[in-house]
Amino acid sequence: MPLTGAADWLLGPVPGRVRPLLARAGAVTALFAAGTAIAALRLPDGQRNVLWSEDGNQFLEGAFRHDYLGILATPYAGYLHAVPRTAAQIVEAVLPTTQLGTGMNLAGAAVWSAAAVAAFVFTRERVQLPLRCLLWLLVLILPIGSLEVATNVSNSHWFLMFSLFLVLSARSGPGVARTVFGSVLVAASVLSDPLSLVFAPLVLARAVVLPRLRENVVGIVFAAAAVVQVIAVLGTERDRGDPTLQPAAMASTYLVRVVFGDLLGHTTGTSVYAELGRRPVVLIAVAVLLLLVVLIALRLRRDGLPAIALVASAGFFGVTAVLTWNRLGLQDPGAEVFLGGRYLVVPSLLLIVSIVAAISALLPPAGARGGRRAVRLGVVLVLAAALIAPGVIDYRSPENKAGVPELSVSVPGFRDECAADPSASMQVPIGPAGYWFLVPCERILDPAPTGS
Numbered sequence: 001m002p003l004t005g006a007a008d009w010l011l012g013p014v015p016g017r018v019r020p021l022l023a024r025a026g027a028v029t030a031l032f033a034a035g036t037a038i039a040a041l042r043l044p045d046g047q048r049n050v051l052w053s054e055d056g057n058q059f060l061e062g063a064f065r066h067d068y069l070g071i072l073a074t075p076y077a078g079y080l081h082a083v084p085r086t087a088a089q090i091v092e093a094v095l096p097t098t099q100l101g102t103g104m105n106l107a108g109a110a111v112w113s114a115a116a117v118a119a120f121v122f123t124r125e126r127v128q129l130p131l132r133c134l135l136w137l138l139v140l141i142l143p144i145g146s147l148e149v150a151t152n153v154s155n156s157h158w159f160l161m162f163s164l165f166l167v168l169s170a171r172s173g174p175g176v177a178r179t180v181f182g183s184v185l186v187a188a189s190v191l192s193d194p195l196s197l198v199f200a201p202l203v204l205a206r207a208v209v210l211p212r213l214r215e216n217v218v219g220i221v222f223a224a225a226a227v228v229q230v231i232a233v234l235g236t237e238r239d240r241g242d243p244t245l246q247p248a249a250m251a252s253t254y255l256v257r258v259v260f261g262d263l264l265g266h267t268t269g270t271s272v273y274a275e276l277g278r279r280p281v282v283l284i285a286v287a288v289l290l291l292l293v294v295l296i297a298l299r300l301r302r303d304g305l306p307a308i309a310l311v312a313s314a315g316f317f318g319v320t321a322v323l324t325w326n327r328l329g330l331q332d333p334g335a336e337v338f339l340g341g342r343y344l345v346v347p348s349l350l351l352i353v354s355i356v357a358a359i360s361a362l363l364p365p366a367g368a369r370g371g372r373r374a375v376r377l378g379v380v381l382v383l384a385a386a387l388i389a390p391g392v393i394d395y396r397s398p399e400n401k402a403g404v405p406e407l408s409v410s411v412p413g414f415r416d417e418c419a420a421d422p423s424a425s426m427q428v429p430i431g432p433a434g435y436w437f438l439v440p441c442e443r444i445l446d447p448a449p450t451g452s
Helices: 003-011 021-041 053-065 068-072 082-094 097-121 129-140 153-168 175-190 194-209 214-234 247-276 278-298 305-328 341-362 370-393 407-420 441-445
Strands: 425-430 435-440
Touching (some): 003 194, 021 129, 053 068, 053 082, 053 097, 097 407, 129 370, 153 175, 153 194, 153 214, 153 305, 153 341, 175 194, 194 214, 194 305, 247 341, 247 370, 278 305, 305 341, 407 425, 407 441, 425 441, 435 441
Antiparallel strands (some): 425 435
């Protein structure tokens, strides 16, 4: 295949005419604002000002005690966390202590929304507009998002790695804005999780098929960020775990937790799983996956996105399963469909991209008339209903921050104790229940931001 054809297959066709920059910027801004609101509102009342684990006891504590550049270069769990560190520094500097939970949850929602916008922007040349809108929404109402990843900045790297795939599998044009947006997402992902390096083959592939410098800016950013992250990883001691390879068990777990979980969500999926058992559920997922493969094969020569996304979904799950099998491999009745939820975000979203892109490639074009137009509308409506339903059912079910008082309630309760010893720090409760983070009494007595 000539390089031009390979580039079109791998990264989509050369962009055609686009709307003026202001119109595009306005649309993206509106999508980002709406997406942030949708993600933030996923948290139930009483949990929107509650911090999650590392958001408080690692990233905000670090922001309390260290300057930004110093803490930015400080690894945690063996690697750099650029986005959580940056979010914590901004939130700590601009919000009162009683609203730190709200600030961090909004920051997590904003990263989630940016991933949804990336799905809309970087599929422009390959997915028809109605399905791009559907894809934007599906990212925001991902069923697995109703568990531990909901608006937590400490888990935002999963959405960033999904965004990284979208950037690397699309052309950077048209215009400078898309290149800048893509470069920011690439840097944020790689500097927040070394697992981002699993997408290095896409960087190499685009360098081969698109040798022009402009199209490889995102690849250069990827390489530069990777050097920084790898240096940090190699210079840090951490528990490396005991990688385990169990291909058959890993494959069936992918079918249950990603394919079946995407189709039904964890609430309905768990009920069906309890009724049918593992073997029938695996067979159902196999049938769905085979149907998707057939749909991809029908237009395989036309566009590679559906196939690449599906391979990336299974491949990413495989890598994380090998590294974390002691977690992903547990089989606990009642939790089988969603156990290890944060590890399922990237493969689940990539599977959704594959499904939507495959259907889009088979649809009649937007200008179709008569029966073809009716077929196009019917397919879009059926697909939208099928994929949206699990997310809607599980939209407002996060409970990981339940049972913890919001900071606007808990922080004032420590003021008398801090008045007796202003140099002390208080253990303020955060989610999940039983966790806490240390807040200096000077922040509790004078809750306005210090700008440290």
